[in-house]
Amino acid sequence: MPTKIEKDAVSGTMTTGHEWDGIRELNTPLPKWWLWVFYACIVWSFGYYVFYPSLPGVTGWLGWSQRAELEERMAAEHARVKPMLDRIRATPVAEIARQPELASFAVAGGRAAFADNCAPCHGAGGAGAKGGFPSLADDEWIWGGDLDAIQRTVAFGVRSAHADTRQSQMPRFGLDGLLTPAQISDTAEYVLSLSGRSTVPAAAERGRAVYAEQCVACHGEGGRGNQELGAPSLADRIWLYGGDKAAIERSIQAARGGVMPAWTGRLDEATIRMLTLYVHQLGGGR
Ligand code: HEC
Ligand code: HEC
Missing domain, CATH: 1.10.760.10 (Cytochrome c-like domain)
Known part of the structure; x- marks a missing residue:
């Protein structure tokens, strides 16, 4: 409810003329210096927007944009690694493992791909996680720990939707009344x-x-x-x-029936090979 603007007796500050349930609002404006910094930021942002653009299609007055720069750097990076990826695609994993330069490139690539795709289930560094996600860093293997076995598991998964999936189903002895x-x-x-x-x-x-x-x-x-x-x-x-x-x-x-997704089709062949070599060298590879 609007009231008269007057000096508040207790604080000596002017009121704004707003009152709620008998409580009157004091008029305490922002400090001038703060306001001017705020306005200056708004003015600055226009310049920033023009010279440092990130919107698609806008390249700014200097003909430069963050997006174009990202694309350029990505293209340069792709060009840099393409010959290596082509070699990996053309070389069986066992052969890659025998070529030190190619193998160390593959393990580094596999490490990055693992962190993106596999760590949510298998844990950082393949340490495994509770609830059926096996450690990939020990030498206990469910489906086999040589390069071919790992590659097959990664490519086609376990109980996955892929036609070539690894498949094995333990009977549900209790639920299906097979055992008391x-x-x-x-x-x-x-x-x-x-x-x-x-x-x-x-x-x-x-x-x-x-x-x-x-x-x-x-x-x-x-x-x-x-x-x-x-x-x-x-x-x-x-x-x-x-x-x-x-x-x-x-x-x-x-019975548990844990599912490991198939990665073929989702990741390209070079990435699957790099993951295979990475997992293999985690400690338990055979
Ligand atoms: C959605 C969770 C999930 C993701 C993501 C996942 N896995 Fe698995 N993985 C599993 C489960 C569950 C098993 C165990 C399957 C079983 O019970 O046989 C498994 C098993 C494996 C095995 C076999 C281990 C053994 O002892 O034989 C390998 C190798 C493997 N995963 C590698 C990977 C790699 C590499 C990636 C990333 C590209 C990945 N996994 C992503 C859930 C996952
Ligand atoms: C048809 C093959 C098959 C038969 C028969 C079978 N199992 Fe299994 N069992 C498996 C598979 C495959 C797994 C892997 C876990 C899963 O189901 O995802 C497993 C997992 C287990 C596990 C969990 C192991 C872990 O590391 O947590 C136990 C315990 C187990 N079985 C005990 C038994 C017992 C006891 C019997 C007999 C009453 C039995 N199994 C019969 C295939 C079988």
């Missing part, structure tokens, strides 16, 4: 015993029989795993989904 909860518990106990962690020998013994019937075809004798089938080792202490009893029971109950 008691059998699942016993089998989990046996799986624990494979890495020396079972505390109930009688249950592990019962689980051994179930394992021999239901699991050995994929996970192998003593749980050593099978790379042909992408069945991970159950005997080392490296786990995709957790190695305590509850997590193992959940794996048997529902």
Whole structure:
């Protein structure tokens, strides 16, 4: 509600004439120096806009634009690396690995592509992440750690939408009623015993029989795993989904079926080869 503009008795400042519920607004304008800096910035911005343009099509009075410069630099960079990328496209990965200059170029390119495309799932430096994203830096391999195996996994994925995907499906023993909860518990106990962690020998013994019937075809004798089938080792202490009893029971109950996307078509052939060499040298390559 508008009121009279007058001097406020307490502060000695003029009021603005605005009042809300008995509270009157004091008129305290911005300091002059601040206002002038503000106006100066606006004036400056027009000059800046003209001489330092970033809008498409605008090249400014000096015939220079940030966009054109970016394009020029990118073109120069592409021209610089093109011969190397062409060589990588034309050379099988095993052969690239034998040529030090080409290999170090490929590993550097692979490192950059990995950070962009793979690290969200596999962690920085391929350290792996909870929930089924394997470490690529250890020497445990689900599908194989030589150059050809890695290249195939990266190109076509695992349980991906690509026709050539790696494919293997563990049965859902609990959900589909293939095993009773008691059998699942016993089998989990046996799986624990494979890495020396079972505390109930009688249950592990019962689980051994179930394992021999239901699991050995994929996970192998003593749980050593099978790379042909992408069945991970159950005997080392490296786990995709957790190695305590509850997590193992959940794996048997529902199976997990993690998905690794196919990269062929999304990344070009040279990038896939560079990624293969990068992953291979992370520490566990065979
Ligand atoms: C959406 C998440 C995701 C992304 C992104 C992803 N991966 Fe994977 N990757 C997985 C999963 C899940 C597995 C495990 C599949 C399984 O259970 O067999 C896997 C498995 C792998 C394996 C096989 C490991 C082994 O032990 O045999 C390699 C190699 C691999 N990824 C490389 C890559 C590379 C290189 C990239 C980037 C181009 C990438 N991944 C991006 C989820 C992902
Ligand atoms: C048809 C092949 C197949 C059979 C049979 C099978 N598995 Fe698997 N299992 C797999 C595959 C493939 C995976 C990889 C994880 C996934 O499903 O993504 C796996 C994963 C697991 C895991 C998780 C491992 C981890 O690192 O977290 C456990 C535990 C497991 N299986 C136990 C069993 C047990 C116990 C049985 C028998 C009751 C069994 N599996 C039968 C193929 C099989």
